[in-house]
Amino acid sequence: MSDQLIYATEVILNGLMAGVLYALVALGFVLIYKASGIFNYAQGVMALFAAMTLVGIMNGQVPFAHLINATFGVHVTHFGWTIPALLAILLTMGVMILLAWAVQQFVMRHLVGQEPIILFMATIGLAYFLEGVADLMWGSEIKTLDVGLPQGLNVWIDDTTYGIFGYGFFIDNLDIVATVIAALLVAALVAFSQYTKQGRAMRAVADDHQAALSVGxxxxxxxxxxxSVAGFVALVAGIMWGTKSGVQFSLSLIALKALPVLMLGGFTSIPGAIVGGLIIGVGEKLFEFAVGPLVGGATENWFAYVLALIFLVFRPQGLFGEKIIERV
Amino acid sequence: MFYREAGDFKTSYQSDSQTFPIKFDRYRYYVVLVVAFGIIPFIINDYWANSLLLPFLIYAIAAIGLNILVGYCGQVSLGTGGFMAVGAYAVYKLMTAFPEVSMFIHVILAGGITAAVGVLFGLPSLRIKGFYLAVATLAAQFFLVWLFNRVPWFYNYSASGQINAPEREVFGVIITGANAPAWATYLFCLVFLTLCALIARNLTRGTMGRTWMAIRDMDIAAEIIGVNPLKAKMTAFAVSSFFIGISGALFFALYLGAVEVGEAFGIQKSFLVLFMVIIGGLGSIFGSFAGAAFLVLLPVVLKVVGADMLGWPTDIVAHLQLVIVGALIIVFLIMEPHGLAQLWRVAKEKLRLWPFPH
Structure with a gap:
């Protein structure tokens, strides 16, 4: 194999791994969109919120410490204990369920029957609100998240590929773990929606609200x-991205990265989210590798959107989306 | 009592089709004009101009532009920041290339260039609708910002990658750069806002506005009764981008003076202008003003109340601001999806009957 080809293969592999992470975020969007027709812009901020809460709980931070200190003139920061990762994840999941209930109770219930675009804008408002709350609760500084996932260069792959091609592939352990977890998550979600009572009810609601209501x-x-399920997916995505690049504001921007993934795959399809994620991941890495140096680099910022835009002109419903039928 | 059509007889076609047919509206409009042009320039100082009036005037232009696209034509756009950047860089290139030409012409040309770019990115709207279009306009946002960051020609090969507004005069008065007096920049922006609002108001109640609204309400039905969707959507994108380009040009040249594109015209700017349109009221020119005023005032009020009066740390105030803006948007969408403009309409309805309850 020529050098260029080997490099390209490595780029493709890394792109696939990045794509899995995009797909993980996109999955949360698809779930909510299918069941309620809401395009949840706040998904990315939910991931940030989940990750920050997880870090906060693990470190025993006092929530709203900053606000309490400013209002009462005291100085509290930590409870003084640390909580093991697994328990903290469970607690965070509890917070996400509470959040899901609050969103339903205070926001979405009052917006039933509104136009989709109004719902979309409401979730933008929700995103701002959540971001502010997360910052107030846990502080806005960059935090490191370590729940014990393996990180760094995978030595085995490096050695093996060095033995075969004479060039070691650089692949992060974390990406491999993320891929496995994403696969498990998708399998679990599919099983949940196919074989459990609640899952079937979820699909029924997605199909037709009124019919679902009428059967009780x-x-x-x-x-x-x-x-709640979307909150769980956000938590998983938050853990992955948070471990990879630290828990900080930019985490919420992965929602924007997931949008072109959704457009490629179609808003209503779980396999679509996965395939779309992989296409975007590989596409942007390859484009940066091949064309980036010619035009000044950092093409990853826009490549996904432009690809999705061009793609949509030819197939407006995405790869796996339901055919859009419009009636007057 | 004050606000009614009764007794206000029209004797010519001209008076029947004027911009403000009701007397109360007309006088209110004249009063606002007199205050804005005749009084404020004499009492303005730098603080008021820079923290409230200039941002309000400039964002109002952008909000009117976006309202034409989203509120009147129903095409959701998240590319406002990108289009404002086009206006800013266009006016920068024009200012530095032709220093002797008047700024009026530069700003209008910058609007024209932005309109052309807007039409280009608006073309996919013929195939893509709703959310898909909103996401597609993100392509414009990210691509344009990247372009202005990476191609040195746009920022005249300056070492910092920033663009700085050189000093320019209109009628012998400096209006850009650090030495510009507050009243001059204020008046310059005000003239553009007044013109834009008048144009927008009259476009939206004419043929063009009606075709936009037909497309918004149901595009297929509109097509069947003979509205040309290509023409309607492209004119909406062009007019909207023209206004947004003007506001971007003013934002850079008169308000900020120096701009780093990712910071000044990032995705946050797109959301900010969209929020102005939502809170103000979709499909209302008055709403664009109200929304812009509201979101310009809010951080200033919060800062004065929170940081100066209550003595909270500034980071808490900044976070609280996010919480409040987010909550307000949700509350508005739940209580009053038509925004501040609807409140104004209700108030006028009440005025019409006052002092009688029915």
Whole structure:
């Protein structure tokens, strides 16, 4: 194999891994969109919120410490204990479920039957709100998140590929773990929606709200459930991205990265989110590798959007989306 | 009592089709004009100009532009920041290339250039609708910002990658750069805002505005009754981008003076202007003003109340601001999806009957 080809292969592999992470975020969007027709812009901020809460709980930070200190003139920062990662994850999941309930109770319930674009804008408002709350609760400084996932160069792959090609591939352990977890998550979600009662109810709601209501499914409960599941996906995504690049504001911007993934894959399809993520991941890495140096680099900022834009002109519903039928 | 059509007889076609057919509206409009042009320039100082009036005037232009696209034509755009950047860089290139030409012409040309770019990025709207279009306009946002960051020709090969507004005069008065007096920059922006608002108001109640609204309400039905969707959507994108380009040009040349594109015209700017349009009221020119005023005032009020009066640390105030803006948007969408403009309409309805309850 020529050098260029080997480099390109490594780029593609890394792109696939990045794509899995994009797909993980996109998955949260698809879940909510399918069940309630809401395009949840706040998904990225939910991931940030989950990651910050996880770090905060693990370190035993006092929530709203900054605000309490400013209001009462005291000086508290930490409870003085640390909590093991697994327990902290469970606690964070509890917070996310609470959040799901609050969103349903205070926001979405009052917006039933509004136009989709109004709902979309409401989730933008929610994103701002959550971001502010997360910053107030846990402080806005960059935090490191370590729940014990392996990180760094995978030596085995490096050695093996060196033995075969004479060039070691650089692949992060974390990316491999993320891939495995994403695969498990998708399998679990599919199993959940196919084989459990709640999962079936969820699909029924996605299919037709009124029909679901008339056979006795509680829409309220299903929506809380869907937002909780989305919160869980956000938590997983938050852990992955947070471990990779630190828990900070830019984490919430992965929501924007997930948008072109969704457009490629179609808003309503779980496999679409995965395939779309992989295409975007590989596409932007390859484009940066091949064309980036010619035009000044950092093409990753826009490549995904432009690819999705061009793609949509030819297939407006995405790869796996349901055919859009419009009637007057 | 004050606000009514009764007794206000029109004797010519001209008076029947004027911009403000109701007397109360017309006088209110004249009063606002007199205050804005005749009084404020004499009492203005740098603090008021820079923290409130200039941002308000400039954002109001952008909000009117975006409102035409989102509120009147129903095409959701998240590319406002990118288009404002086009206006800013266009006016920068024009200012530095032709120093002797008047700034009026430069700003209008910058608007024209932005309109052309807007039409280009608006083309996919013929195939893509709703959310998909909103995401597609993100392509414009990120691509344009990247372009202005990476191609040195746009920032005249300056070492910092920033663009700085050189000093320029209009009618012998300096209006850009550090030495510009507050009243001159204020008046310059005000003239543009007044012109834009008048143009927008009259466009939206004419043929063009009606075709936009037909497309917004149901594009397929509009097409069947003979509205040309290509023409309607492209004119909406062009007019909207023209205004947004003007506001971007003013934002850079008169307000900031120096701009780093990712910071000044990032995705946050797109959301900010979109929020102004939502909070103000979709499909209302008055709403654009109200929304811009509201979101310009809010951080200033919060800062004065929170940081200066209550003595909270500034980072808490900044976070609280996020919380409040987010909550307000949700509250507005739940309580009053048509925004501040609807409150104004309700108030006028009440005025019409006052002092009688029915």
């Amino acid at each position: 499914i509680s829409l309220n409960f299903i929506w809380v459930l869907v937002w």
